Every structure is written in structure tokens, then in C-alpha cells.
Amino acid sequence: MEPPAPPRRVTIVDVARHAQVSTTAVSKVLRNAYGASPQMQAKVRRAIDELGYRPLAAARGLRGQTYTIGVMLPDIRNPFFPEILDGITGCLEETDYQVLMGPGCNGEKAEARVTEAMIDRGMDGLVLVAPVSSRAHLEHVASVVPTVVVGRHGHSPAYDSVTDDDVAGATLVVGHLAALGHRRIAHIEHHETDPTRIAEMPNAQRADGYRRAMRNLGLDEEIDVVSTSYTQQGGYEGMKGLLTRPHRPTAVFAGADFAAMGVLEALTEAGLSVPGDISVAGYDNTTFAALGPISLTSVDQAGREIGANAARLLLERIADRGKPSVQVKLSPALVPRRTTAPPPT
Amino acid sequence: MEPPAPPRRVTIVDVARHAQVSTTAVSKVLRNAYGASPQMQAKVRRAIDELGYRPLAAARGLRGQTYTIGVMLPDIRNPFFPEILDGITGCLEETDYQVLMGPGCNGEKAEARVTEAMIDRGMDGLVLVAPVSSRAHLEHVASVVPTVVVGRHGHSPAYDSVTDDDVAGATLVVGHLAALGHRRIAHIEHHETDPTRIAEMPNAQRADGYRRAMRNLGLDEEIDVVSTSYTQQGGYEGMKGLLTRPHRPTAVFAGADFAAMGVLEALTEAGLSVPGDISVAGYDNTTFAALGPISLTSVDQAGREIGANAARLLLERIADRGKPSVQVKLSPALVPRRTTAPPPT
């Protein structure tokens, strides 16, 4: 027989009455604002504790801030994103800000829905991870609320951005494979048609980095790119295609670990051994790349730092919306594992 | 030279003026509430479209609902949770509700912080996935806001719950292994000390199911449980322990796919082949269980249905907070793959 009536929430008025001060005073203490004497602070804080008061973010938002940061992730399933999230929350947990995430979205429409929902909920700032929306939409969002874009190249005066240096990452992989003695190094890329995105999305940068690295090593003739997608399926089909080549490659650089999984599957199916017959490298250093039975050579993007930087930039922009936009580019690191070795002799 | 001043947001007053009606009328149309004629509806909707008006959730929440559902996931990294999330969002996307997630939390303190943050932001309902908090805390939360608990056994009149039948899942695994001819089937469980959680957490249920299934098959003597944790590390250590047995098991049932990964690693290290020397099964049918090079026998929890049920129950409870609490228990299915086979002869 529980009374289903939830007890009325403690409000700022209750605190003010209990502490025998004005609501303004309580508000000031809550926000560490100027104009509250030490004894006032103490009195108010005591009352807050005694009453177990917690400010209602929604009500605060109506006039000031909601102390909420929204993070949009394109796909929860991608094991790379938790790292970024850790970086963000790690940086924010010392502050009064709380992080809330939008559910995984794929495609511009879903992204727009989530960003709008976050704006409508009065969020103080947004972190957009690898958004696929048009530049115009991103700038619109940024004009309404402080925004940091993660994992997408291309600058804008409207928002800050944090990316990994994908060209450098691709160069690391190609260099590693070439150093092992490989010459016929193929690449599986994520297919991209939209011209803006070709310039801005990481997948395009990785393919570009691959091509440049090959040329720099004098391997122009060996450049071989299959265009599918950064999924297991895409990797599988891409490898199938590569296996039909008259001269099949001795090494494959998949633009993402997910795709590399499909590559491994296709190779198992074809009865080829890794790295005996063929070497395979991925990108992102996802959780399963490290799993014993897989042990995939990959590129680590330092997701934590990406996230931490994004959070820091966002706080700075919230504090000063007029400041010039900043671009941070972080360097990835190669993680060699057991799927890469010298080519068969 | 962009004017950094974000243009004032369109409010309900603007819409009312534009449509030449009262704000109440607009509000009613927004909420599909009773008392708005068709022509009124049309007029208002036109004005809304023309002005691009979107209601501010925070302001709505101050009086009514925020149309926001909070989902708390203990760990983003667990590849099982996205399924649940898909089920929830799938069920909710036809409605006006928006889903927001709390960042991964581990431990009671982090959970409390997230649930409080969600309550403070005026969320209309909460879905708590596999919470580790005390029963009392869960009931407190549920007394403040409609709540559905997922992945935790044990009923409460205060909240609805949706779970997988973990005992049945464990039985499926043991049955599968026994049918292949195994007798020495060991189990790796997640260590649990808290008495409430022993009764309510899935890990305990799986261990219990294992023991019961073994007994029912007359294998009482062979029961062998190693208590570590549902992590790769835990699986690794657990298997190390099992390998020191005078009679080592011919099959291992790890309570989670994560742990199974560690088991596989320990076996590779020991030079044992899977499933030639020893069979391995996991639980959760996570993404990487299906990966070609791993191909782990596992138990599928039908996460989508779990999520969909949770969302449905939550909407029902939001509509009628007084209704009696409901418990839904779903049946898991075995997914046999290449890590299980008859024992060596």
C-alpha cells in the first residue's frame, strides 16, 4: 500500500525558507555567482544538504543553462566510439555538466532529428561525432548552440573540430607493410559519392593517404583500391574482388577493423592463411582487433584524447561563443599484431 | 562576418499571433488534446510549418511532460546493449518521445548520478538496463518517475521488468554440450557477493541454471564452477584455473561472450585446439561471436524484443502510473557455431 503520489520535489523556495534567505541568494550559491558572502554560502549549502535539494535542470534552462552536453554518435555498435565518450565524460565529470547521448543514427534525417531534439531540450553544447549531415546543416546547428565536430575534416568558422590525422594513419600502415617487404598492397575503402564528404570524411582521407604513401614509395603501379563499405560485408566482398585479380595482392589494408573482419572471413573461406599467404591490416584499433584469436594489426586513434579535446573546446566555446574556431588534429599510432608479416617468398 | 547572435527562437506566442488564435489553442494542437476543431488544427499546423516552430521541451516539462525517455546502459562497450536500444527506439520512433542515453556507468555511485541527472532533467520515463544499484534505490527512482528495469530478475510492485530467462539459456548450453557427448562441463561465472544481487542478477541465474541442468542430467559429480568476472581478463584467468585441474574439462560454458574470448586466448596460449581438444560456449551472441575467425557458440537473448517490451511497458506506465507492475520474461535461443563439437575420444 504505497502512496503512489510522489512527494513534491524540494524547490529553491523551500531551501530559501529553510535557510532564511532569499531565493536569489540560493540561486547565486548554486551558480557560484558573484555576490554571496561566505556565511551566506555556508548557510545555503547547509540547507541544501539538509533538504536534499537538487535543482531542476529543465527549469534552469528556461532562463540560463541546463548544464547538459549532448553527444551524437552515429553508431553505438562501432567499438571505437566508447573511447571518445570516455574522453568526453572524463573531462566533464569534474564539472557541473552532465553528458547525454543521442541514440545511434544513420543518415542525415536521423541526425537532424537527434540534433534538433537536443537543441529543443536546451542543451548547452553539442559534440557531433562523425556526422554525415551537410556542412550547411552543421553550421546551422552551430549557430544555435555551441558545437564541436569530431572525426570530420574540413574547417568552419562556426564550430571547432577535432580529428585524427587519417592521412598519417594510412601512411603508417602502408609504410609498415612496405617495410615488411610487400609491394602489392591493396586498399578497401568506404565508397563515397557526395563531393563535400569526399573532402571531409575520414574514409576518403584514408584512401587518399594510401594513394599518396604508395606513390611516395614508388609503388604507383601497384595501387589497387576496391570501393565497398566499412562493414564486415563490405570487407568480405572487397576481398572476394581482390582474389579475382590476375596478380593477387600480398597485403590488404582495410580502412576499418570491421571491414578487416570481412576480409579475414573471405580469406578463411578461400583457404588462404593469414599472415602466411597474405597480410591484413585494419584501422581504429577496436576492441576485437585485440582479441586473441584475431590479433589484427590496426591503427589506434587515441579516442580518449579526441574526446577530451572535444570536451575542452566545447567548454571554452560555451564560455565565449565569439572566440575563433579551432581545429585540433591528433596523430594516430600503428599497433602491429599477428595479421601482418613478410610476404611469402 | 557572421552575426554571432543566434536569432531568437520561435515561440508558441509567435505561432498564436501568426495563426490569429490563442496560445492555448496552439498548445492543444501540439498535444493533440481535446478541444480543437479541424479548421483550428489546420490553421495552427500551417502557422507552425510556416514559422518552423518547435516546442521547447524544457519549458513543456515545467508544467507537463518533456517527451523524453532516459535509457541507462551500464556499459556501452557491451555489444549486447545496442540490440536493446534498437528495440526501444524502434518502438518509440512512431511516438513523440525522444530517447536519450546516459553514458556508460559502472557501480552504484555512477548509476545514481545518472538516474538523478535524468530525473533532474524532467524525463518522463526511465529504462534501466542491468542496474547494479540496490533494490531500495531502484524503488526510490521508480517512485519519482515511471521506470522499467531490464535484465534483472526479481519483481517489485514499483516498477515493471523485462528479462531474459537466464536459467533456460544456461540449460540450453549444458544440454547442447551434453548432447554432443560432453560430461566434464565447467562453468565460468561472474563473482557476486551481495545477497540481493545473487538472487536478481543474470550472472547468478546463469550459474544456477548451469548447476540445475547438470544435476538434471545426472552430472552432479562433474559440476565445476570458477568464479571470476564477465570480462576477457576474467575468462582468461578462469580458464587458466581450469587447466590446472587433474581431470581438465572437455567443455567450458562461459557466462558471457566477453569471458569466452579470454577462454579462447588461454587455450591458444596452452596450445589446445578448439573445438578439437575442448569446446567453448558463451552467452549473449554478441557481434564478435559471429565473426568468422571466432565463430563462437552462444545464446541469443533477442535484445530487440527485450527493448521493445521495455518501451511498451514504459509507455503504458506513463499513461497510467497506478497500474499493477508487470514482469516479462523472454526465452533465449541457442546459436551453435564452430567452437563446440563432440569431445576428443
Added chain:
DNA sequence: GTGAAAGCGCTAACAT
């Protein structure tokens, strides 16, 4: 340094 009073954008009573 402190407090009274006026909103923020919306919904819920209460008229009409």
C-alpha cells in the same frame, strides 16, 4: 551584499 519582482515558454485551470 542582499532581496523583491519580472520574466523564460509552456500547460492547466478556469472562464466564456
Added chain:
DNA sequence: ATGTTAGCGCTTTCAC
């Protein structure tokens, strides 16, 4: 069926 009015809980002028 429609409009008027009074808040929701907080922050922000602006007096003192």
C-alpha cells in the same frame, strides 16, 4: 470550442 490567467522552478535585472 475558444480564450484568459495563473503558475511550473529557476535566473536575472534592478533596487536597496
